[in-house]
Amino acid sequence: MFPETRLRRLRQRRLQPLLRETELRATDLVAPLFIDETICGEYPIGSMPGQSRIPPNGIASVARRLYDAGIRAVILFGIPGKKDFHASSAFDPEGVIQNAVRSIREAVPGMVIMTDVCACEYTDHGHCGIIIEERDGPDLDNDSSLALMAKIAVSHAEAGADIVAPSCMLDGQVIAIRAALDESGFEKTPILSYSTKFASALYGPFREAADSGYSYGDRTTYQMDPANAREAFRESELDAEEGADILMVKPAGLYLDILKEIRSLGLPVAGYQVSGEYAMIKAAAEKGWINEKQVVLESLTCIKRAGADLIITYFAEDACRWLHEKR
Template identity: 50%
Template sequence: MEYPITRLRRLRSSEPMRSLVRETSLDPSAFIYPLFICPGEGVRNEIGSMPGIFNLSVDEALREAETAASLGIGGLLLFGLPETKDDEGAGAWADDGIVQRALREFKKSAALKKLLLIADVCLCEYTSHGHCGMVRKQGDSYEIENDSSVRLIARTALSLATAGADIVAPSDMMDGRVAAIRDELDEEGMEQTPVLSYASKFASAFYGPFREAADSAPQFGDRRSYQMDGGNLREAMREIELDLTEGADMILMKPAMPYLDVIRAARERFDVPIGAYQVSGEYSMLHAAFAKGWLEPQRAMMESLISIRRAGAGFIVTYFARDAAKVLG
């Protein structure tokens, strides 16, 4: 019997051998850990649809951040739950807003010096109607206004940068918001603050648990007039190109798993830092399978992350950040 000269299994014979030739790897410094910050003190309320994830008061969030830093995690993505909401989402840009307060406290901690603080820039958590922009109603119909929303989004980005955000990350998907944010920051002497644009954000069914966590579900209608249609890969490339032209420094793809092809297409076309957001639905459905004993938790978690990295994401926003960092140890 003749044997092949090329035997690919030779390089799979042991863990040291597999590690040596591994093409794609993970590192905690490339993980971004989302935190949901709420009013109060000593508050640590687990989110029902997201096991292990909590709404945290500023003091509890600080402790969580320090744990993340000790694990070598690269950064935090901060979301806020305000004490009150209104039609314009004024809590998003208030000097004493919940995320602004958290940023100032985090900046005081020596333990967080190497942890990037990324502030999500959107209005949905702060508006009484739950949409990411201003709503104009005409009888029984409504419209999410673009330009008036952009002005408030830029104001929010400036407020968060002033409070200490290392990076501002607009997630609203309004047209022109990156240019407006860049102009607002530059005019106020913050030209060194990078913009991480959610440049390709799809109207997805996988956001459900997040809307519980952030109390941000729309009170009427949906977000399909501003978030992208799931069938449109070419349009995603146009969105990214426009945001880069307007001054985005980095781009974020959202969701990750159902849109790995979009991540790959962006990586092949654009020579900029690209991240992907493993969103709440991706996290929660894996946990549901873990609870049933259908999947091995550690292996499934790490495999899901390596797939995103392999598709082309240089960094990953993930609720698994702490657990994965412990595995990578």
């Protein structure tokens, strides 16, 4: 006795491509790049096999290679030659990111250039903005840090960035940056807000990659508690109300429930497959415990299935190649 409905009828191999609900495309992917002012040649990142810091004079050729592979967007992170308390290198018109934006724009006019707007790579203490002494110890000062983020965002737009992406999880960061961009004549520059960014244990390799480890304390007073779903939704809801053009959930893989909920706000959503997710897949693949290609494509497809319009991933170039092979 079998039921009249047999779902396996539609799983015949020839039929599967016709009925696939979620299709991962190269244009869904954004490649993160680390530009390091202090090096002359590419510097491999030990905890992220296959990834490197790139010297300023090499960023144009890397961007061209990615574009030729099918990548249409990058997000830039900078390692400056000088760090200080006020993150002054972050908004320097001749800073590492500003110069990288100009180099990529000249070499690859069609590439969409996103820039991470934060201060952790530029401060000598490694936190994401201006630190003040409070009763419980040093902490990030929200409002003075907003002014800093606005200056950084405007400097990126002046250099030619297509999209600015504030990542420091400050209250009011979107409205402050929007006002500064508009006042400076950049009304058309979109804001991709790291609107729900968790205080995750999966950022360790990134801190090596971006030289952004903090010298004391932690970031739990401004990043999200992984246990809090309602608060996570509210964070993105507020950024949408402040005028964010794209919302982001970071990390992506462990927070697909949050990503799906935030999709309901009606804005485009990005998911960031972070350095720890990348490193775990790489490590298991190197041990021969998993098939790297299959796991990568499965993980990216699931992030898209949950609602991501864009996926920031260190696997972007490899995934493009594998998607092309499938065709």
